[in-house]
Amino acid sequence: MTDTGSVPPDGIVCPRCSVLNAAGANFCTACGAELPADDDVSTGTYQVGVDVPGSGEVGQLVVTRGATAGARYALTGEVTSIGRHPDSGIFLDDVTVSRRHAEIRRAGDGQYLLSDAGSLNGTYLDGDRIEEAALREGAQIQIGKFRLVFVIGTLGGHA
DSSP states (O other), X not given: OOOGGGSOTTOEEOTTTOOEEOTXXXXXXXXOOBOOOTTOOTTOOOOOSOSSOOTTOEEEEEEXXXXXXXXXXXXXXXXXXXXXXXXXXXXXXXXXXXXXXXXXXXXXXXXXXXXXXSOSSOEEETXXXXXXXEOOTTOXXXXXXXXXXXXXXXXXXXX
């Protein structure tokens, strides 16, 4: 589990996934992207810790650990299934993942909800086993051996 509480407020925001990183870091702890220098003022403004995407934005999961590390999945549907079943919206191929492990639903207010689908090994959000929980920007999800981070951003941009 990443301790985001220890990151100082003057940290560096990743331009790819909007996760706040420690000041002086060279690479993002969530997605591995190269971070801009501390004195680079061209990085834009990002909201960290938001619950609901803005206009033109969508929730996304970025795999940070596992066989598909670096993969990014857009949560464009009302429900996205996660599991080892080939028909899953997010297919995680490992025996530690149940066939129908978890799902992410987009609520009417735009917020994303993560729920366990009766998996054997459980679904973890920021280190805690959950049955259902709301996702926030930068949330760390563990499903079997896979770790994913929830980010909000636009699709089709250059990384």
